[in-house]
Amino acid sequence: IVKALYHFRDRLAICLFFCDFNEKTNFSVDKQALLHYNIQATVERCDMLIDLRQIIEVPGKSVPFKCELDTDGLKFESIKEYKTPPTAEGRVFNEAGILTLEGTLTAEMTCVCDRCGKLFDSTKVMNLHAFISDRESEDPEVFVLDGDMLDLDETLSTLFILDMETKFLCSEDCKGLCSRCGADLNLGPCACGKEVDPRLAVLQQLLDSD
Numbered sequence: 568i569v570k571a572l573y574h575f576r577d578r579l580a581i582c583l584f585f586c587d588f589n590e591k592t593n594f595s596v597d598k599q600a601l602l603h604y605n606i607q608a609t610v611e612r613c614d615m616l617i618d619l620r621q622i623i624e625v626p627g628k629s630v631p632f633k634c635e636l637d638t639d640g641l642k643f644e645s646i647k648e649y650k651t652p653p654t655a656e657g658r659v660f661n662e663a664g665i666l667t668l669e670g671t672l673t674a675e676m677t678c679v680c681d682r683c684g685k686l687f688d689s690t691k692v693m694n695l696h697a698f699i700s701d702r703e704s705e706d707p708e709v710f711v712l713d714g715d716m717l718d719l720d721e722t723l724s725t726l727f728i729l730d731m732e733t734k735f736l737c738s739e740d741c742k743g744l745c746s747r748c749g750a751d752l753n754l755g756p757c758a759c760g761k762e763v764d765p766r767l768a769v770l771q772q773l774l775d776s777d
Contacts, residue, residue, distance in 0.1 A: 581645035619699070620715035622661045629660035632670070632719060640724055646734040647686060650675040657695055668710075668717075672727060678735045680745035683751055693730045697722060728740045 609671045615634060622628035635652040640747055657670015674691040697711045707729060742752035750757035 582761070614635055615718065615720040616716045617659065617719050618715055619712065622659070622730060623666070623715060626661050626663055629658045629667060631658045632656070634763055636672075636723055637720055638753065639704055645679050647677045647679055650688070651731065652679060653691075653723075653727060655719075657694065659699060660716065667750065668695060668697045668699060668722065670695040674727070680737040680741060681734050682736060682741045683753060686739050686753075687737040689735070693727070695723070695726055697726060718766060727763065 595764050617630060617632055619630060633656040635654050636651045638652060640773055653672055653674035655672040657668065659666060659668045672693050672695055676689050676691065678687055678689045680687060701712045703711055706761060710717065737771060744750065745752055745759055746755045747759045748757050
């Protein structure tokens with residue numbers, strides 16, 4: 568919270584500077600829009616920290632959340648771009664004294680096929696499930712509170728990365744590229760012909776000579 572307030576102070580100072588600059592130079596600056604932008608950006612940053620103090624000691628209670636992930640920390644070689652920021656929605660609830668996060672995360676992406684290199688659109692919808700604790704744990708699905716606060720961006724980004732596919736394919740039956748000429752085999756066979764097993768190369772030469 569303290570970090571978020573300092574961030575708000577800095578953004579407000581920048582906003583006031585531009586407003587003062589506008590009055591002195593007649594440079595066109597929409598004060599109301601600029602102030603709204605800085606306040607809104609700070610609120611969005613604060614929303615990534617979710618306060619759980621009201622449910623920590625109250626079984627049966629829950630706190631909802633809905634947010635967009637910062638894609639700066641979600642770089643993958645096979646993801647060319649995120650068409651929209653990944654969106655997560657769900658809740659953190661207390662069940663018998665155990666804090667659990669559940670929900671869904673949706674990401675619209677443009678990816679590069681790992682076999683043929685083509686660009687293709689992909690929608691990733693994943694179920695979110697993680698445990699929240701006030702103690703350190705080696706379990707990657709257990710996230711530690713900072714006081715009474717949970718860093719949603721860190722938690723959701725980690726779950727997203729752990730659930731990411733190891734291979735991106737434009738289709739399950741993608742044939743890829745010819746290893747010799749580089750032709751896209753999804754478009755049909757290339758002119759290279761069938762590759763002969765090197766162990767049978769001598770036999771093939773004998774057959775060709777006959």
